[in-house]
Amino acid sequence: MSDAEGQRLVTLLADMQEAEALELARRMLDAGFDPVKLLGLCREAMAIVGARYEAQEYFLTELMLAGEMLTEIGAMAKPLIGQARDAGTAAAAPVKVVIGTVHGDLHDIGKNIVTFMLDINGYEVVDLGVNVPSKAFIDAVREHHPAVVGLSGFLTLAFDAMKDTIDAFRTAGVREDFRVMIGGGQVDERVMKFAGADGFGQNAVEAVSLCDGWTGRARHAG
Amino acid sequence: MEKSAQQLHDERWQRVQTAMACGIPDRVPIPMMNADFHARYAGYTLGEVFYDADKLERAVEKTVLDFEPDCFEQQHTRIFVGRQLDLLDYGPMEWPGGRIGPDDAFQYLDQEIMKADEYDELLLDPSWYWLSKVIPRTARALAPLAAFPYPPLLTFSGVAVHTAAFGTPEMKQAMDRLHEAGKCALETVTRERAFIARMAGLGFPAQRGGALLCPFDFVVDFLRGGKNGMLDMMRREDKLQALIDRLMKTFVRRVVDLNARLPNKVVFVPLHWGIDGFMSPAQFKRIYWPQLRTMLQMLIDAGLHPLVFFEGNVTSRLEIIADIPPGKCTYQFETTDIARAKDVLGGIACVRGGVPASLLISGSPGEVQDHVKMLIRRIGKDGGYIVDGGAAGIPREARVENVRAMFDTVKAYGAY
Numbered sequence: 001m002s003d004a005e006g007q008r009l010v011t012l013l014a015d016m017q018e019a020e021a022l023e024l025a026r027r028m029l030d031a032g033f034d035p036v037k038l039l040g041l042c043r044e045a046m047a048i049v050g051a052r053y054e055a056q057e058y059f060l061t062e063l064m065l066a067g068e069m070l071t072e073i074g075a076m077a078k079p080l081i082g083q084a085r086d087a088g089t090a091a092a093a094p095v096k097v098v099i100g101t102v103h104g105d106l107h108d109i110g111k112n113i114v115t116f117m118l119d120i121n122g123y124e125v126v127d128l129g130v131n132v133p134s135k136a137f138i139d140a141v142r143e144h145h146p147a148v149v150g151l152s153g154f155l156t157l158a159f160d161a162m163k164d165t166i167d168a169f170r171t172a173g174v175r176e177d178f179r180v181m182i183g184g185g186q187v188d189e190r191v192m193k194f195a196g197a198d199g200f201g202q203n204a205v206e207a208v209s210l211c212d213g214w215t216g217r218a219r220h221a222g
Numbered sequence: 223m224e225k226s227a228q229q230l231h232d233e234r235w236q237r238v239q240t241a242m243a244c245g246i247p248d249r250v251p252i253p254m255m256n257a258d259f260h261a262r263y264a265g266y267t268l269g270e271v272f273y274d275a276d277k278l279e280r281a282v283e284k285t286v287l288d289f290e291p292d293c294f295e296q297q298h299t300r301i302f303v304g305r306q307l308d309l310l311d312y313g314p315m316e317w318p319g320g321r322i323g324p325d326d327a328f329q330y331l332d333q334e335i336m337k338a339d340e341y342d343e344l345l346l347d348p349s350w351y352w353l354s355k356v357i358p359r360t361a362r363a364l365a366p367l368a369a370f371p372y373p374p375l376l377t378f379s380g381v382a383v384h385t386a387a388f389g390t391p392e393m394k395q396a397m398d399r400l401h402e403a404g405k406c407a408l409e410t411v412t413r414e415r416a417f418i419a420r421m422a423g424l425g426f427p428a429q430r431g432g433a434l435l436c437p438f439d440f441v442v443d444f445l446r447g448g449k450n451g452m453l454d455m456m457r458r459e460d461k462l463q464a465l466i467d468r469l470m471k472t473f474v475r476r477v478v479d480l481n482a483r484l485p486n487k488v489v490f491v492p493l494h495w496g497i498d499g500f501m502s503p504a505q506f507k508r509i510y511w512p513q514l515r516t517m518l519q520m521l522i523d524a525g526l527h528p529l530v531f532f533e534g535n536v537t538s539r540l541e542i543i544a545d546i547p548p549g550k551c552t553y554q555f556e557t558t559d560i561a562r563a564k565d566v567l568g569g570i571a572c573v574r575g576g577v578p579a580s581l582l583i584s585g586s587p588g589e590v591q592d593h594v595k596m597l598i599r600r601i602g603k604d605g606g607y608i609v610d611g612g613a614a615g616i617p618r619e620a621r622v623e624n625v626r627a628m629f630d631t632v633k634a635y636g637a638y
Contacts, residue, residue: 018457058502059500059502059505060499060501061455061502062456064456065453065456068453104326106316109449155329156583156617156618156619157619159579159580159619160619185534186556186578186579186580187580188557188580190578190581190584190585191583193584194583
C-alpha cells in the first residue's frame with residue numbers, strides 16, 4: 001500500500017469527500033493496511049479539519065461530518081487492531097479532560113464540538129453526557145484525575161447548575177485538583193465569576209486554547 | 223386628570239408601534255417578555271403554570287401589573303399545554319410536571335422524526351406523510367394513525383373498504399385521546415383570547431398575534447433533528463433545499479394567511495439554526511437567508527410586522543439581514559453585538575434586546591441601571607429601539623431587584 005494512497009485518504013477526509021474517503025479506507029483495510037496507521041492518518045486529517053475550523057474556513061457542519069467519518073472508519077478499523085501488531089504509539093500519557101452538560105440541561109451540540117476539538121488536539125476526553133449531576137462529575141474526577149473539567153450548558157438555568165457543581169467540587173475537597181472551564185449559550189465573564197470557574201469560552205477553539213494555556217501544551221500536539 | 227386604562231393602553235401600544243416602525247416615540251419602550259420569570263415571581267412552580275390556567279393567569283397578570291410594561295407576551299399557548307402533552311404522550315419534549323420535575327424547565331428534545339431516506343416520500347405528498355408518519359411518531363398516543371387510510375381512497379365504494387381502519391379498538395382509543403386533547407386545546411386558546419382582552423381592559427396590550435418558524439428551522443426542529451439537519455447540509459443539500467421550497471409554497475403561505483386574520487398584526491418569528499458558529503456565512507446566504515427573507519416579505523405584504531427573534535449571536539450576519547424593507551421588521555437579539563446591530567440596522571429594522579441574561583441573573587441593580595442608561599443613550603439614539611432582556615426576554619432566574627432596576631431605569635431615563 002503506497003504512501004500516496006494514505007495521503008489521498010488524508011486529503012479526501014480533510015476535504016469532506018465522505019463517500020470516496022470511506023471507500024478508500026475500506027479498500028486499504030481490505031488490502032491489509034495497518035489499521036493503527038490508518039487511524040493515524042485520520043488523526044492527521046482531523047488536525048487539518050481543526051485548523052480550517054479555527055481559520056473559519058470550516059464551520060459546525062464540517063466538524064459534524066468529520067466526526068461521522070471518523071466514527072465510521074473507527075468502526076471498520078478497530079476490530080482489526082487486535083490482529084495487527086502493537087504500533088507502540090501510546091507514548092506519553094495524554095492530558096485528560098472531563099466534560100459534561102450540567103444538571104437540568106439536555107443540550108449537547110456545543111459540548112460535542114468541544115469534545116471533538118479537544119480530542120483531535122490530543123486530549124483524552126471523558127464525556128459524561130447531558131443532565132450530569134454534581135455527584136457524577138465528582139466520581140469522574142476521582143476516577144480519571146483530569147487536568148481540566150468542562151461544564152457546558154445552553155439554558156440560563158445552567159448558570160446555577162454550574163455554580164452548584166463547582167461548589168460541590170469545593171465541598172468534596174477536589175476543587176484545587178483541576179481547572180474548570182464553562183461554555184455554551186449565554187455564558188460570559190460574569191457567569192464565570194458567578195459560578196466560580198477558572199475560564200470560559202464562546203466556542204470550541206477558545207476551549208482548546210484554555211486547556212492549552214493551563215496545561216502548557218503546544219497547539220496541535222498529539 | 224388621571225388617564226383611563228384605554229388611554230394608557232393606546233399610549234403604550236403607540237410607543238411600541240412607533241419604535242417598531244424605526245421612529246422616535248415619547249420614550250424607549252420596554253415589554254414584559256420572559257422565559258418563565260413570571261411563575262417564579264408569583265411563587266408558582268413551572269409545573270403549576272403548565273397545568274393550571276388560573277395560576278398561569280395570576281402569574282402573568284401580577285408580573286404585568288407590578289412592572290407596567292408597554293406590552294406583554296401572552297403565555298397560554300406556550301405554557302398552558304401540560305394536559306395536551308400528557309394526553310398525546312408527546313415524544314420530543316420534556317415538560318415540568320410531566321416526565322421531569324415540577325420546577326424543571328421545559329426542553330424540546332432533538333430527535334430524528336423523518337429518516338434521511340424519506341425526503342422523496344415527504345416531497346411527493348407532504349400532508350399524507352405528516353398524517354401517517356410524523357404525527358404517529360411524535361404523539362405516541364396517536365401511533366394508530368399510522369393506519370390512517372390514504373384519504374382519496376375514501377370515496378364511493380372505498381368507504382366500504384378503507385374506513386375499516388377506523389373500526390379497530392386502537393384507532394378508537396387514539397381518536398378518543400385526540401378529542402380529549404382537543405378539548406384542552408380549545409380551553410387554552412379560548413382562555414388566552416379572553417385573557418388578552420382582560421389585560422387590554424387593564425391598559426396592557428399583548429405584544430403579538432401569531433407566530434411562525436422559518437422553513438429551515440422547521441425541518442431541522444421537527445423532522446430531522448439538529449445533528450442530522452446539519453449533516454444534511456453536507457450530504458444532501460439539494461433535498462433539503464427542495465423540502466424548504468415546498469414548505470414555502472404550502473405551509474408558510476397557509477400560516478401567513480392565518481396570521482393575517484388575527485387582529486394583532488405582529489408575528490413572532492423565532493430563529494435558531496442560522497446563527498454564527500452553526501452554519502457558515504456562505505451556507506447562511508445560500509440556504510437560510512433567501513428563504514427567510516422571502517417569508518418575511520410575504521408577512522410584510524400581508525400587512526403584518528415580523529418580530530424576528532435571532533437566538534444566539536448573529537453579529538457576522540448583520541449586513542446580510544439588513545436587506546429588508548425599512549421600518550417593517552423588528553429584530554430581537556440575544557448575544558449579538560447590539561451596538562453593531564444598531565449601527566448596521568438603524569433606520570431599517572427596529573433593534574430590540576441588549577440586557578444580558580448574565581447581568582439580570584448575577585449582576586446588581588446598580589450595574590443594571592448603568593447598563594440600561596448606556597443602552598438608552600447609545601442604542602436608543604434616533605429611536606427604533608426597544609429595551610429587553612437577552613434570553614428570549616427576561617430569564618427565569620433573573621433577580622427581581624434587577625428586573626425592577628431595568629424597568630425603573632427605562633421609565634426614569636428613557637424619554638426622548
